[in-house]
Amino acid sequence: MNPSSLTDRTRVALVTNMLPPYRIGFYNEIARHVDLTVVLDTLSEFNRGWQASADGHRFRTVIQNCRSFIYKRHREDVHYTEPRQFHFSEKTYGVLSAADPQVVVTAEYGFRTLWSLLYGWLHRVPVLVYSEGTCHTEGHVGLFKRLVRQLIVSRTARFWSNGPESSRLLESYGAASSEIDEGMTGIDTLEWQADVTHWRERRDETRMELGLKGRVFLFSGSLSARKGVLQMAEAVEAVAREPDCPEFSILALGDGEHRAKLEEWAAKNPGIRVVMPGFVQHHELPRYFAAADWAMLPTLDDNWPLATLETLVAGLPQLFSMYNGASADLCLPDTGLLFDPLDPENFRAILSAALRSPLERVPEERILQFSIHYSAASQGQRAAASIKAALARPRD
Template sequence: MKLAIVTNILTPYRIPLFAAMAGQVDRLTVLLMAEREENRQWELGAIPFEVQVLPGFHLRPRRADVSIHLNYGVIRALRRLNPDVVLSGGFAAANVAAFVYCRLFGKKYVAWTHLTLQDGAESSRLRRWIRHFVIGSAHGSIAESSVAREAFVHYGAPPRRVLRAVMPFDVSRIHEQTDAVRRSSGYQAFRSRYPGVVLLSIGQLIARKGCREMLEIYRRTAQVRPDVSLVMLGDGPERASLERMVDEQRIPHVFFEGYVQSEDLPQYLACADLFVFHTLYDAFGLVLSEAMAASLPVVSSVHAAATRDLIKEGVTGVSIDPHAAAASAETIVKLLDLPRRDLVGMGRAGYEHVRAFDAVPSAARIVEFMRSLMGRSDWLPMVEGQEGNP
């Protein structure tokens, strides 16, 4: 099977998945709409599979975080590659062109994206129509959360042609590297930078991520537990105002560490005692998965799609509504007051839960699903909740 993937940019967390998929097909080519988005700072290093950047124009509307990609030559590129299946991530111009290619040349089109019924497309009749038409006509769909699966079905995907593959990532690498940091000779020196019990936050410093809400939650937590500190990883346009908030309200022990590359993330995960995901909206929320891979006990916002799939209340973590600062702080304090063995057990349960979403087994399941659409597999999509379609 020859596979082409059409997506906006290449991200660090996709590389292990695509590499694993490349080892299971005859040829894999990733077609990118751009090399990088303006709001991303990661460094990718060597890429172990074929990547092509599509030609196009990139227009950034006022106040938008990223550009709109208007790519051309998509059909020409796909004709040259002649894939059996096109896995298409989104509904941009290049994705629609890939859909047209599949219809014209009898190829299998599989829709795959972070999809919710709360994103901006719901306010646009045209964008809703495109989603209904493309998803309803696709040969299959891959949903990376229960929320996304519901959205695919809402837009016309037959339920038995939707594979729920909770967002795959390199679970093993994060777990092993974080454990290695904890055992390293330099661990204590790095950990000593932060006093007391460390709460960890990871994400862009933008309004949607709930950073101001997190500072208010932390302020209330610190009033009850003055032994805590807050480490915030990430950068963005709100950083200066957040630092002013900390200074003006004299919130103690808050550390803004800026953007951290993925290879440096394990040392911060290793130092944390509790991870808090305080987003006000996320179509998934991979940072929650990464914290759980590091065996951290986690507190997660009800406004992240990942929470429904990853949080078993009181077992793999707990959920909060960041808009409710007092209740959220109370939840965190109750967790911190638990015996150490209970917190360790919660972190271990979280890790065991996300192991199922490791890149290698996820790639095998996704490839097998696409083979089934070509009639080359005995795989049958299962109804939600059954074993085999986690």
Template sequence: MAGTALKVNQSNSNSNLRIAWLLPSAFFYWQPAISKLAQMFPQTTVFTGLWQGFAPGFENTFAVEVLERKIIQLSRTSTGYGNNFTYLPLNIVNRLLRFKPHLIFTSSFGIWTMLALLLKPLAKWRVVIAYEGSSPSVDFRGSALRLALRRAMVKAADALITNSHAGKAYLIDILKAKENNVFHQPYEVPATTALVGCTKEDKQSNLHQLQRPVFLFVGGIIPRKGLHLLLEACVVLQKQGYRNYTLLVVGDGAQRQELEAFSENHALADCVKWAGRVDYGNLGAYFNSADVFVLPTLEDTWGVVVLEAMALGKAVLCSKRAGAAEMVIEGENGYLFEPQQPEELAKVMSRFIEQPNLSVSMGDKSQQLMAQHTPEVAAQFLAKVTSFVVRN
């Protein structure tokens, strides 16, 4: 196994540095940064338990190996992620020993991260833990056992990365990571080309006919995403006499039938339109048809959909309980709100109804902000972390 040891010298170029990514779920939002990183480090392989295929424009830009996972739900909550056990195949060990990575980026504190760290002294690889962001259901601040285990993993890791300030604070203040080993910058960022990469569907043809302003929701129709609270805000707007707008709902999920009935029962049918599930490569048409994006989530460690909306020039109304709320500058590219206070959300929605040009100026600001958070910038950040770990 000594062959995997890194010898940092002039001959150790990017082309022969092997990088493994351990991702229990390799959702589309991982691909832009990893794809750009793979251009710098061609021997990059993603090992994942869930693979939905390449996003449009990123086909075969890096190697992928799929190991089937299983999720066992231990407890359920209507406001958060719940408590799940994700079974990840232990034969990841054989795959890694065969690949012989010099560096492993591994997501969060699951079994794959534990195995990578346990094998580290033998395999001589470096390990970077990627902690997406901080939120109550995933931080486990009330579990002494989990915190002790996580602190041990943090101590054994060579570095840690996170998208958010809240994630950085959790790693340093709660898990006692050394500050100079923690790197904070959004790395789960979108590529607009992937969102508009597919041929338009027929059902998109009537989007331009919607009553403006158009407020857009994109996500799973499940309690945690807070769509029911957004609909309650629409009821408040109706009571205040506001009916000259559209709420466009893109997504599907267990709550859809219930919330469609709620919409009918509260006379919102003229304002609320249901698009159903839309392929990732077709989402751009829906973003482009909207004026304002709304994320009413009750819990999200990050929330890449906020960055997708910003990259496509949308004003954003974002729940304070999303990690990506850090991307919203109050009053400049959008507003933050407490999701369980529909009156508060209705108030900021009414501003866009009364001031049609507000969404344009805020959308322009969103695009300006996202110019600092492109896949290329994210890849440079990951390359910087790679250099830090390799040279130390």
């Protein structure tokens, strides 16, 4: 196929594990450029609380309902263990054969990608790998896994990455920088910004309803060891003990394995105002972001958490974890402060500095810059350009 002939009839299959609501805008924008089928292992995984639907989108959805099992991932270097779901994706080749795509985009390095590469080899179809891992989150693998990933990379036409951190991992597996397309992440930024602006008009009402006082620090994510919530509790308690500590509140959105521990900690520290509404559906989050002054995500292990982008687009300065793959892209002097959540003194000092700093929102021009770059429309344009480039690549 001539790459200049890329149209809304060019058949593209995107193979991934599930359908989170924050990806739908991106997939809809890709579907403006091509005939898109999204192939899912499952609609949602065991530890996801969002309401997912496969209907009402510009793209078709095929749910494989693959076999899966729960395993525990151990990260001794950053001190956490977390249950995860592994999918066998044994149906992928058959689904691709039925869909007959002219380009396949596949996520990460598991069975779905091996099946995708087999399909691409047999049908002479370019395969792109969508890799979000970083050298911190995925770089410490055994020799066998590394050899498999190097083989996958050697047979891939192009690569999608979130940004420089995930690009570095790809390059460590042998990918050429000229074949990596960055910025393949984001949200419906303009809609998100409009929703937050709407709720800012009722900010005082929301804060009163939730019992928030003083400077409000927002946490949005799973209440799990990986997200650093226990380190957050320790730092908050240390700041609260400081002389002449200004009034502040913690607004923790989400649910997870450490919710009970945080509730117990809050009960033992009645002088610290902690509000925990529980899990909040994605479309309801802007109300809470509008009520906050700062945000923090003390993650110990994250590829590119979209809560970081949501915070920036909402205009909130934030504390950026050095283990957050998005920090390399989004942490600037006017967007927040970088810190190490595994260093208790550094965490306390940076939180104290944010609490005592002049209260300023992220500048509007910075919000606009990132809102445009990480919008679903911009992602879709980058994806279309990458697909064109893959089609132009000479076949082996």
